[in-house]
Amino acid sequence: MKGFFRYLAPFAPDYSGAVSALYAAGGLVVLCDPGGCSGNVAGYDEPRFYGDKVCFYSAAIREMDTIFGRDDMLKRKICAAAALGKYKFIALIGTPAVSVIGTDLAASAKAVEQETGIPSFSVNTSGMENYSFGEAKAVMAYVKKFLPEFSSAAVFGATPLNRAFDDDLASLASERVPKENVCYSAGALAACRFIKEKFGIPYRLSYPESPSLVKAAEEAGRAKHILIVHQQGVGNTLRNIIRRTSDAHIIVGSFFLQDAEFAEEQDLFFQGEDELTTTSKEADLIYADPMYKRALSPEAKLVPLVHCALSGC
Amino acid sequence: MKKIAIYGKGGIGKSTVTSNISAALAVRGFKVMQIGCDPKADSTINLMHGKQLEPVLNYMRDHDSNPKIEDIIHTGFSGVMCMETGGPTPGLGCAGRGIIATFQLMDELNVFDTLKPDVVLYDVLGDVVCGGFAAPIREGYAQDIYIVTSGEKMSLFAANNIRTAVKNFEERGYARVRGIIFNSRGLKGEEEKVQTFADSIGVPVIGHLPRSQEIMDFEDKGMTVVEGNPDIPISREFFSIADKIMKCKGNEC
Numbered sequence: 080m081k082g083f084f085r086y087l088a089p090f091a092p093d094y095s096g097a098v099s100a101l102y103a104a105g106g107l108v109v110l111c112d113p114g115g116c117s118g119n120v121a122g123y124d125e126p127r128f129y130g131d132k133v134c135f136y137s138a139a140i141r142e143m144d145t146i147f148g149r150d151d152m153l154k155r156k157i158c159a160a161a162a163l164g165k166y167k168f169i170a171l172i173g174t175p176a177v178s179v180i181g182t183d184l185a186a187s188a189k190a191v192e193q194e195t196g197i198p199s200f201s202v203n204t205s206g207m208e209n210y211s212f213g214e215a216k217a218v219m220a221y222v223k224k225f226l227p228e229f230s231s232a233a234v235f236g237a238t239p240l241n242r243a244f245d246d247d248l249a250s251l252a253s254e255r256v257p258k259e260n261v262c263y264s265a266g267a268l269a270a271c272r273f274i275k276e277k278f279g280i281p282y283r284l285s286y287p288e289s290p291s292l293v294k295a296a297e298e299a300g301r302a303k304h305i306l307i308v309h310q311q312g313v314g315n316t317l318r319n320i321i322r323r324t325s326d327a328h329i330i331v332g333s334f335f336l337q338d339a340e341f342a343e344e345q346d347l348f349f350q351g352e353d354e355l356t357t358t359s360k361e362a363d364l365i366y367a368d369p370m371y372k373r374a375l376s377p378e379a380k381l382v383p384l385v386h387c388a389l390s391g392c
Numbered sequence: 393m394k395k396i397a398i399y400g401k402g403g404i405g406k407s408t409v410t411s412n413i414s415a416a417l418a419v420r421g422f423k424v425m426q427i428g429c430d431p432k433a434d435s436t437i438n439l440m441h442g443k444q445l446e447p448v449l450n451y452m453r454d455h456d457s458n459p460k461i462e463d464i465i466h467t468g469f470s471g472v473m474c475m476e477t478g479g480p481t482p483g484l485g486c487a488g489r490g491i492i493a494t495f496q497l498m499d500e501l502n503v504f505d506t507l508k509p510d511v512v513l514y515d516v517l518g519d520v521v522c523g524g525f526a527a528p529i530r531e532g533y534a535q536d537i538y539i540v541t542s543g544e545k546m547s548l549f550a551a552n553n554i555r556t557a558v559k560n561f562e563e564r565g566y567a568r569v570r571g572i573i574f575n576s577r578g579l580k581g582e583e584e585k586v587q588t589f590a591d592s593i594g595v596p597v598i599g600h601l602p603r604s605q606e607i608m609d610f611e612d613k614g615m616t617v618v619e620g621n622p623d624i625p626i627s628r629e630f631f632s633i634a635d636k637i638m639k640c641k642g643n644e645c
Binding site: 178180181182183 | 489496530531561
């Protein structure tokens with residue numbers, strides 16, 4: 080059944096993905112929430128908040144604000160926060176509260192930009208989808224706002240939420256200058272297609288061959304039917320490594336954004352836990368975050384493949 | 393692509409007026425889309441020969457998945473593409489949120505770029521009661537608003553509320569009120585009252601629709617009067633309104 084989960088904890092939501100995608104870009108990121116969503120993002124989903132001093136702001140929307148739709152107050156608060164520092168941009172991130180009352184965040188961003196002179200944009204996340212969808216929306220919004228910056232190749236998706244184990248994606252991303260746009264997850268692919276239209280820069284979905292993935296691949300042994308459960312970038316890279324020494328049938332399955340261009344015919348986008356359980360019964364080896372264990376067939380060998388967006392970082 | 397929204401007090405005849413304008417535009421050769429934004433989901437019924445469409449939100453609820461374009465948009469009289477957002481049972485849920493969800497779905501399905509209508513008409517429920525009902529006039533949706541009103545006090549009151557709501561949004565780049573469509577109840581002094589209101593807000597009255605038995609007779613047959621008999625005076629008035637709407641460009645209306 081779609082969206083039915085007996086064993087799995089909730090995934091990091093779309094607004095967490097949006098905040099994470101914009102985390103290191105030098106802007107004032109405003110989560111338009113009463114406060115709980117901000118606590119979730121800063122306290123759990125985005126581990127970089129634990130040590131960094133990065134500006135992240137909750138709009139602290141109250142009941143009367145939702146009843147009366149006090150967009151002017153939202154604008155005043157954001158402008159006041161923006162005056163406290165120097166920011167490259169201001170991003171207004173949607174949450175269930177503003178989504179349900181239909182706040183026009185795009186209009187608010189426009190008003191904030193007029194008032195502050197700082198480039199501003201909105202990301203229409205609603206808390207109804209998982210982080211990968213929020214990442215996609217945020218990257219697209221950012222790319223559209225700062226398009227000239229993307230006339231040369233870059234790395235996208237180097238965020239903790241996308242990583243396997245504790246891979247240091249920021250370091251891996253800085254190791255060499257890419258010749259084409261490289262996406263560590265499927266979240267930035269739509270934006271990369273947009274960039275390709277504008278500047279002709281090719282793109283690919285490719286998570287780094289990190290030492291942790293290379294080590295995990297060694298566990299494949301003589302397995303004949305392998306299921307890899309993670310975000311698509313990690314899944315594809317691990318599959319590529321395993322295939323160098325194995326001819327196993329490998330399915331990459333994910334609850335997160337799956338891009339058809341980079342999926343093989345047998346790959347799966349899971350809409351509910353039972354789809355994962357059913358698929359796991361055909362595998363003799365499963366790579367998955369240990370959090371998935373109770374939803375997987377006990378007959379298959381489970382190799383841990385930690386996913387920060389599922390079990391925490 | 394021209395996108396317009398029709399607003400007005402509940403029961404004033406918005407759906408009748410919108411459907412007849414759609415029909416008139418389609419007869420003129422335009423590729424027309426009409427989107428009913430009302431939980432009752434009956435905006436397009438007279439373009440569909442009495443058939444009530446499955447609303448988008450009902451589809452999403454019943455199928456637990458997003459529809460394809462062909463699941464939610466159906467072809468009516470003279471090729472008019474018809475769609476209904478639908479909404480919750482009265483007293484439950486949130487109809488405004490339903491409109492927003494439908495519009496987001498339309499963006500995801502790339503409806504306008506795929507179907508490429510020349511004109512899109514949003515037929516919006518009653519008043520601009522919340523953010524959801526302002527969605528059709530946000531940037532990227534309708535550019536022009538027409539308010540349907542009679543000369544009755546409450547109808548003009550509602551029309552003024554709508555105009556005030558729209559004026560509040562001016563700096564956001566929302567749609568502008570471009571004209572009044574006078575749907576007469578046949579009361580004494582009505583025309584003067586509507587004209588006075590239109591003058592006070594600085595927009596023209598672009599059409600005067602007298603009470604019409606023909607409209608009701610053809611609606612009983614599940615069609616617009618424009619389809620039923622395009623040559624009678626009431627139908628000609630709808631053609632005239634449709635022509636004026638199409639001539640409105642920028643601030644020149």
